[in-house]
Amino acid sequence: MIALLKRRWQLLLIVALGLALAGTVLFFTVFQRAPQAPSQDGRLRLMLDHAERDYVLGEMRHLLMAVQAIVDATAAGDMARVAVEARKVGMAEVKNIPPAIRTRLIGKLPAEFRKLGFATHEAFDALALDAESLGDREHTLQQLAALMQRCIACHAAYTVLPPAAAEPDR
Numbered sequence: 001m002i003a004l005l006k007r008r009w010q011l012l013l014i015v016a017l018g019l020a021l022a023g024t025v026l027f028f029t030v031f032q033r034a035p036q037a038p039s040q041d042g043r044l045r046l047m048l049d050h051a052e053r054d055y056v057l058g059e060m061r062h063l064l065m066a067v068q069a070i071v072d073a074t075a076a077g078d079m080a081r082v083a084v085e086a087r088k089v090g091m092a093e094v095k096n097i098p099p100a101i102r103t104r105l106i107g108k109l110p111a112e113f114r115k116l117g118f119a120t121h122e123a124f125d126a127l128a129l130d131a132e133s134l135g136d137r138e139h140t141l142q143q144l145a146a147l148m149q150r151c152i153a154c155h156a157a158y159t160v161l162p163p164a165a166a167e168p169d170r
């Protein structure tokens with residue numbers, strides 16, 4: 001009899017844990033979907049408040065400035081500077097996102113956008129390592145061309161329009 005009660009409790013615990021896991025997955029896949037809307041030009045509009053939008057656009061400008069500095073350093077044959085500039089926008093930059101902004105962006109940015117962003121930062125780290133170890137300007141330019149394809153893909157798929165005037169910041 002005690003063994004039977006023990007089994008029932010174990011079974012009940014397993015069912016409860018399963019339901020909790022299913023509920024968590026459902027919550028994060030259905031109810032916490034990144035808010036998005038199509039824009040007039042067909043790209044997916046990322047629904048960000050002013051602070052989030054400013055942060056994302058600032059990061060993009062930072063990436064663009066890094067690309068310009070890398071092109072300049074590559075043209076000059078200064079591969080040490082290439083590595084320094086690339087590393088500035090590698091994964092270390094992702095780790096420096098303010099926690100409050102990071103939490104909000106994780107909930108709002110589509111998974112594909114985040115995946116493309118992380119891959120871009122990782123590619124800058126790879127470029128930095130290769131610039132240091134290989135010192136090959138042509139290889140660096142090939143890596144930079146591949147990085148720019150990521151930028152083009154992202155800008156072709158997404159837009160970060162300002163929130164509508166009637167739409168309060170969240």
